[in-house]
Amino acid sequence: MFYRYVGLQGGGLLRDKELKMQSLFTSQELVKLNLPGADVRYQEHLEFGRSAGEIFDDLVRQISWKHEDITIHGKTFKQPRLTAWYGDPGMSYTYSGLSLAPLAWPALLLELKRKVEEVTQQTYNSALLNQYRGHRDSVGFHADDEPELGRNPTIASLSFGETREFVLKPKRGRPGQTTRLPLASGSLLVMAGETQQNWLHGVEKLNAPCGGRVNITFRNIVGQRRGRFAR
Numbered sequence: 001m002f003y004r005y006v007g008l009q010g011g012g013l014l015r016d017k018e019l020k021m022q023s024l025f026t027s028q029e030l031v032k033l034n035l036p037g038a039d040v041r042y043q044e045h046l047e048f049g050r051s052a053g054e055i056f057d058d059l060v061r062q063i064s065w066k067h068e069d070i071t072i073h074g075k076t077f078k079q080p081r082l083t084a085w086y087g088d089p090g091m092s093y094t095y096s097g098l099s100l101a102p103l104a105w106p107a108l109l110l111e112l113k114r115k116v117e118e119v120t121q122q123t124y125n126s127a128l129l130n131q132y133r134g135h136r137d138s139v140g141f142h143a144d145d146e147p148e149l150g151r152n153p154t155i156a157s158l159s160f161g162e163t164r165e166f167v168l169k170p171k172r173g174r175p176g177q178t179t180r181l182p183l184a185s186g187s188l189l190v191m192a193g194e195t196q197q198n199w200l201h202g203v204e205k206l207n208a209p210c211g212g213r214v215n216i217t218f219r220n221i222v223g224q225r226r227g228r229f230a231r
């Protein structure tokens with residue numbers, strides 16, 4: 001697989017509002033972002049043989065969406081989004097006091113998984129799906145560093161529907177390094193290497209109304225958990 005490394009002049013890659021000015025991401029191949037201590041790659045368009053809008057509609061209709069409670073520091077909340085967990089048998093996943101047994105893969109997810117496996121040259125045994133119903137839905141800053149993912153996991157993320165900004169923030173470092181990457185409908189983002197050790201990511205609430213978005217993160221469960229993690 002061929003990867004192109006992109007570094008922008010001035011050392012400022014996709015920092016905050018600058019991002020919208022960049023027209024870097026018209027790419028049909030994975031492009032590596034210039035983030036220290038991270039391996040994050042982005043491809044704006046994957047060819048699925050049908051439109052991303054059609055796939056979005058199918059995902060909203062066909063996935064068994066749940067509005068789960070999570071418990072953080074002893075308090076219980078509804079998650080600000082809908083979720084679903086799919087995977088090979090036995091691939092349970094636990095975070096924020098929520099333990100998820102996987103649903104069996106439907107044809108739609110197998111089709112998307114095959115495509116992502118082809119592009120990233122890796123296989124995945126599970127997927128977490130998030131549906132952001134509108135501008136008030138979000139995911140707080142977190143790292144996907146649950147022990148069942150193992151050290152330095154590769155996580156492949158597909159987005160459909162409304163473009164929302166994926167915000168990357170260094171765990172240690174200056175706020176000026178915060179990077180905003182709008183994830184287009186039909187795009188692929190891959191986080192690998194030490195990304196989860198050194199960076200947090202999230203999708204923030206917005207002030208202005210927007211359409212719905214579905215995100216699918218394909219993952220590999222490799223071990224058993226030993227602790228409790230909040231998100």
Ligand SMILES: O=C(O)CCC(=O)C(=O)O
Pocket residue numbers: 128130139144157166183201202203215217
């Ligand atoms: O919606 C996204 O792009 C990110 C979702 C995410 O970070 C997660 O599910 O762990």
Ligand SMILES: [Fe+2]
Pocket residue numbers: 142143144201
């Ligand atoms: Fe995540």
